[in-house]
Amino acid sequence: MPKVGIDAIYIHTPELYVDTTELALARGEDPKHFTDGIGITKFAIPPANEDQASMAATAAYRLMRMHNIKPEDIFRIDTPTESGLDASRALVSDVIGMLEQIYGKGSFSHILGYEQKFACVSGMERLLDTSAWFAAGWNSRKYALVLVTDIAKYELKSKEEPTQGAAAAALLIGENPRLLEVIPGAVGSGLRHEKGDFKKPGGRTIALVDTIGKGRSYAAYLSEMKQAWINFSLASAKIGLVNPSKNESLVDLIDRAGFHNPHKKMVLAAFASLLIHEWRNLPKWSSITEKIGPEPSRAGIDDVSFYMSKEYNDYRRKFMVLPEVTEYFEQRLGSSLVAPEIIGNCYAASVFVGLDSIFENDKDDLSSKIIALCGYGSGSHALIQATRVSENYKEIKAKLDLMKRLVHRRKISVEEYEALHSGKVTIDDQPVLSKPRFVLSKIGQHGTAEEGNREYIFVE
């Protein structure tokens, strides 16, 4: 069975951003509530001439160019998203249309591809689904592309407003990957029917959501992630992934974790809840309870309600500020949180932004290290997959430049942001920022035969 996984990655994120300190002041909030309480200091916002499809195509083209990949090297392209532009058509069709402006008409006609959705977890699922084709030897060509693309948009002045953001992650999938290998069998899922916490029913294009605070969505993330971890532990034990000692758990032997990241505080809360779960039966737990007391009782309540309870949240917060815990967090999560904190939420792409962030910001030699990718989608589905960093990953790492590009973004004022958000800025008014890229040039008007048809141009 060949090694399969991520051969290369390219993150594209819009180059306009909102400073959440300025946003907080405009909203009459304490800036610390946004920057620390939520954990997003800046969020990317697409200019009017950029959308989910142009972001994906730009990421794909830049990745292909950087690694000298031709359309004939690729057998499939998939576009996981939860902010698709059409309820029937797949976003990949528009992406192909753009890429063919470069590579020639018909150059992608042999491709398999579609769009998939389970809120924010679809990118993780697609990484595995596409990798399975290679593991099966079903791939007819050397590579596949997974283009995860999402724009997180909430209502102006809503609680979720500071947790917006946008990014597309282009993943090149193939055999003997130069960056990251999927470890077969080291996978765990948690799935539960949850209907109310995050939704776009009946044709809505902006989500109805309750992600901030101690709401149901927050608790569902924690609950499903733990369920997935339980299944991941069973699966990992079966394949002998690691050998914990008497005072260790699986999580202690995972070198890095890259979580779905709606905002930093939610990731820290999810990781804390995993740690409590993993450690409570180990000898070392007694030193924790000596400091913060025993866990609150779960008697008579279900998992989600427990995670929503004040008692649990108070306890978790005490746990999270213990020095041994903050140090533990910093080592395992720290590098994954750097880029997301200044890009904001980007739904299904966020776990891959976190992955890129690990490679660009981690100080350690990551060769052969285990990274657990922890995806999550409201509704609710968590998916944890262990991966192993390739021995020669530095060849790819050397080409990653997301952090550099983030420095050169353009800050927009709260007024500019509000105009953009409200659709008061037309496509033609917008700057073309870094090149090469695809930009949206026209959207067919409602009530015409062209309704919803999007035209894109390539700018070099």
Place this chain on the structure above:
Amino acid sequence: MPKVGIDAIYIHTPELYVDTTELALARGEDPKHFTDGIGITKFAIPPANEDQASMAATAAYRLMRMHNIKPEDIFRIDTPTESGLDASRALVSDVIGMLEQIYGKGSFSHILGYEQKFACVSGMERLLDTSAWFAAGWNSRKYALVLVTDIAKYELKSKEEPTQGAAAAALLIGENPRLLEVIPGAVGSGLRHEKGDFKKPGGRTIALVDTIGKGRSYAAYLSEMKQAWINFSLASAKIGLVNPSKNESLVDLIDRAGFHNPHKKMVLAAFASLLIHEWRNLPKWSSITEKIGPEPSRAGIDDVSFYMSKEYNDYRRKFMVLPEVTEYFEQRLGSSLVAPEIIGNCYAASVFVGLDSIFENDKDDLSSKIIALCGYGSGSHALIQATRVSENYKEIKAKLDLMKRLVHRRKISVEEYEALHSGKVTIDDQPVLSKPRFVLSKIGQHGTAEEGNREYIFVE
């Protein structure tokens, strides 16, 4: 490498139907235009207490019960659809919620699953994606479910009105399948950026479409299917699938074809265009041109425009009524068309309704025969996969009873249909037809916290 494919299938289709002769009369049309010109004599329409999710769950439960499958036997459930009920949440979440009413809360918590979309081709893609997990040995349990579910709904009095319909196909995927094996490598794709022919942009829940007549959507189907066939031919030659003689083409050695079926005439047109493509360089073509003359010239026009041209359509129609062609059609396609003609269009599910129809209506022994599954989705993507009927398929065939169930449906009048279509019938007014099934009992109202939340009950 183990054999992988469809172990069992169950089609659920709503049990109310509209007679298209009555509809034609009500619309002032010649009934033959609907029954023969389009090729749909009846179409299924869901009662107000049935939706895409309840259809999928009903199909899944009946399949599981029939084959004694338990949740712990299943490692993933996916719900391809192009008429999903939420732009972020995955339909599979609601399906899990229903199935857990039977199997117990948490009984599906280990499952991987999501929803995917590329207009009508997503079911075909998911069949392959899920099968790849088994071929890779990545499946952690014995089975997976693919629940393809769609409701085709167009505006009242639109051209497309007679091509509505609805169905869910539950596919049990596994190793050494008792029904149908996916032949590895015998696959071909055709993908092209097409933006205008079928779409639901900007939150629309009813498609803007041009599928009837000689429109662009029709031509795109023909064009992509031919492109996929070309790639399928190359792939099939590579693995030595069949050995055509000098006067044969690959299509002649495919025993049966199951097409995506928006309506019968479109399938016949697509198959005819494939035949013309396949035969034009064979010795036997001269006997065709003796009867109907040479093909019109393609000079200076692209493939889609050619397929839209009057010259081509006139020529194809002459070809289609040649006795040797109608006989050829009958043998290879006839059994696949029986059920779709009285169910109507069911988007992504239609190719599997056609497959079930083959098994229930074909007079021949199909053991070890090759069936080409030919999926298509607007936008545009065709996907052709060769499959082989399992040697002992009759064990599963004996349990298929779709044709019997279709006899016991309830016809509704055009007035009743219009009331149902317009949302004037409430959930509570609706009959519970065959049991066991899941029915929709409540939809959260717009503007409330429950907006879009759907409640379902199980009726035994």
